[in-house]
Amino acid sequence: MRALFATPECAPLTKTGGLGDVSAALPAALRAQGYDVRVLLPGYGAVLAGLPGAREVAQLALLGVQSRLLEAGDFFVLDCAELYRRDGGPYQNPQGEDWPDNPRRFGLLSRVAALLGGDASPLAWRPQVVHCNDWPCGLAPVYLSLEENRAAAVMTVHNLAFQGVFDASWQQPLELSAATFSIEGVEFHGRLSFLKGGLAYADEITTVSPTYAKEIQTEPLGCGLDGLIRARRGQLSGIANGIDTEAWDPERDPRIAQRYGPRTLERKSANKEALQRRLGLAVDAGVPLLGTVCRFTGQKGIDLIAAAAGELLAIPAQLAVLGTGERQHEAALRALAGRHPGAAAVVVGFDEDLSHLIEAGADVFLMPSRFEPCGLNQMYSQRYGTLPVAHATGGLVDTVRDGETGFLFERAESGELAGAVRRALAVWRDVRRWREMQRQAMAREFGWAGPARQYAELYARLVRPRPRGPARTDA
DSSP states (O other): OOOEEEEEEEETOOSSHHHHHHHHHHHHHHHEEEEEEEEEOOOOHHHHHHHHTTTTEEEEEEEEEEEEEEETTTEEEEHHHHOOSSOSSSOHHHHHOOTTTHHHHHHHOOOOOOOEESOOOSSSSSOOOOEEEEGGGGTHHHTTTTTTOOEEEEEEETTOOOOOOOOOOGGTTTTOTTTTTTTTTEEETTTTEEEHHHHHHHHHEESHHHHHHHHSTTTTTSSSSSHHHTTGGEEEEEEOOOOOTTTTTTTOOOOOOOOTTTTTGHHHHHHHHHHHHHHHHOOOTTOEEEEEEEEEEOOOOOOHHOOOOHHHHTTEEEHHHHHHHHEHHHHHHHHHHHSSTTEEEEEESOOHHHHHHHHOOOOOEEEESOOOSSSSSHHHHHHTTEEEEEEEEHHHHHOOOOOOOOOTEESSOOHHHHHHHHHHHHHHHHHHHHHHHHHHHHHHHOSSHHHHHHHHHHHHHHHHHOOOSSSOOOO
């Protein structure tokens, strides 16, 4: 089986969130099972620096842009200095503003993915499946539909809230025909939607947890695309992400103060003390420590933590928060820490070492996301015996067993969060029961081998000659 994995980011070369981790881990897991999977991503400066041996394998002239295709091991890199070699991140400038030519930047990525999946490919290596990830690759299934003897197209939605919607004037520069710019295609309320195109034209659609696959078929979480997704429910499946079980292993983690495992849980307390000292919290093993690592956005429910903090700290408990995001949330959290010295600590920024120490040192991990396609930290937390308190949504429902490996609450409200924390801490005070839950959580299997097998089965079902035009629906 040969598959091209098209993505706008891939750790450790470039990463803004969970997609970067998935783009590294899933292809690697498929290769470990004997599949030939190559990753296609843009030639950002960091990517080229991280792949110094990349060699040119093709020169391309597509969408009015000259570019080169480079190859380095299992990677294909789309090298176009004018589009990708810039300061800032994959999608935004250093000021946090979207690049105005993102449609061209990711339209080209999609076009090249489709080229490599069709008869006109300049390469001898031909994929049987082109696996497209999130809106930056959403036009690849659209372009693939125009190719003869094309590869099958899989569209994976990592977060439906980000859709790549742009002005309709981009239709011509992206060489999209009138047939594709329709209500059955890329047109979305008079504008051009990359993700809608991918959902309409892909042969199969996946998302990153079974529950999220159900939720996006409903109006509250369908982000305006629930009708299309319901129409394509016969081609939709939810496959929960895995995690890197080598990087996130408390028995081997070099980033924590004291390594430990399910049989040596008494050693975990050394990490709690180290975390308290590092963050200036009162060193007290008898006070429960609540931790969270997340983007400071409404989706992640960081405002619910801030609203419940006064009640939680009065239990008493301590709070350790790491992350970055919207300025109003950063300001509110800093003010919270200022009002509660020694009890609440907030670090604004990204710190990989500290994120590991919070997972190891906290007693309880908070994940009150309003919606969560999959989530990773709840799986890290269970692996570290740091039981999660999470909103019952998306991948959190699929990966946390309420009352067995963590605690779920039904409504995304600060009072519900506080109530679930109180329920968790009632168990925390019962040392024997808490240890039993920790061991159950640490025994869970969250690696990538299982998800990779599910994707491989999906690929196998798709390997057959493909017709041109939009994929059929079951509507």
